[in-house]
Amino acid sequence: MATPTFRRIDLTLLTLSLLAVAVNAHNITAILEGFPDYSVYNDFLTKTKLADEINTRQTITCLVLNNGAMSALTAKHPLSVVKNILSLHVLLDYYDPQKLHKISDGTTLTTTLYQTTGNAPGNLGFVNITDLQGGKVGFGSAVPGSKLDSSYTKSVKQVPYNISILEISAPIIAPGVLSAPAPSASGVNITGLLEKAGCKTFANLLTSSGVLKTYEAALDKGLTIFAPSDEAFKADGVPDLSKLTNADQVSLLEYHASPDYKPKGTLKTTKDPITTLATRGAGKFDLTVTAAGDSVTLHTGISPSRVAEAVFDSPPVVIFTVDNVLLPSELFGKSPSPAPAPEPVSSPSPTPSPSSEAPSPLAASPPAPPTDTPAGSPADSPAGSSENSTSDNAAGHVSPTVIFTVLAIVGYSLC
Secondary structure (H helix, E strand, C coil), X not given: CCCHHHHHHHHHHHHHHHHHXXXXXXXXXXXXXXXXXXXXXXXXXXXXXXXXXXXXXXXXXXXXXXXXXXXHHHXXXXXXXXXXXXXXXXXXXXXXXXXXXXXXXXXXXXXXXXXXXXXXXXXXXXXXXXXXXXXXEEEEECCCCCCCCEEEEEEEEEECCCEEEEEECCCCCCCCCCCCCCCCHHHCCHHHXXXXXXXXHHHHHHHHHCHHHHHHHHCXXXXXXXXXXXXXXXXXXXXXHHHCCHHHHHHHHHCCEECCCCCHHHHHHCCCCECCCCCCCCCCCCEEEEEECCEEEEECCCCEEEEEEEEEEECCEEEEXXXXXXCCHHHHCCCCCCCCCCCCCCCCCCCCCHHXXXXXXXXXXXXXXXXXXXXXXXXXXCCCCCCCECCCCCCCCCCHHHHHHHHHHHHHHCC
């Protein structure tokens, strides 16, 4: 029988587990819906799919612009440029008003979401935050020689230590971001990008089959391409594609693209099966997605394939490389199932032999995909919560049922 001390320890661990499970991830668009002054900013988080990436991050600071500043910005630039600019306004650390005024040495460079795109050489993906005289805090590009053209205006909302939303006076513009070429969707050279990314075999198949025209027709409305590398076509288990009928080869190649813009952040938050260009009716030629941390895996029903970083990402088109050819079960059959157990055969008076016993045919259940392990709170974050701190449904909460359960457990443990 467990002693009272051990019982208290066990119940305390259970209490902590319940609290950990009860905390929900934040939802940036749901939070900003309560602030109409940032409706344009919120709308473009959705259009650029940056909201999905923000929602997968545990510790984040969004520097928001009011409707006037956002309207002036979006009126001059295409969606792909707007996405790059807004990515520079998403800091991968937690900053609230107190922390802004306690920066070591008065200035710091902090990483932004733009740095994770692979398109930010040097300090292009960093933001300079400087505590200025008179209580002002300035923001600017971390590229040497850049000015602090923006300043902290006010706090919007905080959920310590997960997400902080701060308003700034003007956009942070990194050198070269506005002048970067932004090709129209219809002008994307699919085969050129694929060949440069080491997917020449796939590019040749698209051209010879005529499926390239299907891809190009889908560009303007949104397209996500999953391109197997040349090495993927040489891997063991890849069937001889030349033996497929023309119709089946077309379906196979169409299966490697989805008729929508799905950057990696969107894939990481996808719960339902995603349709492909080959989808014909419910459940046909779909892909399922699992994510663990920053890793994304596609499942076809035959074998999984890991999604690498995007080789091209300019809304509404994104091209990924994948490490395996995607083999749809509609063409190549389901994954083999374990053989059923043999029927017992009766005999007059057999003498069982240990060596003749067959092993159990039951297969173990496949392991569940690993889950993200949340990082701890930043060590340098302030202990106190701001006046706009919250823990509502849009930003992470503990349900009343769980609170009641926890209190009951704690009370019982003290008996």
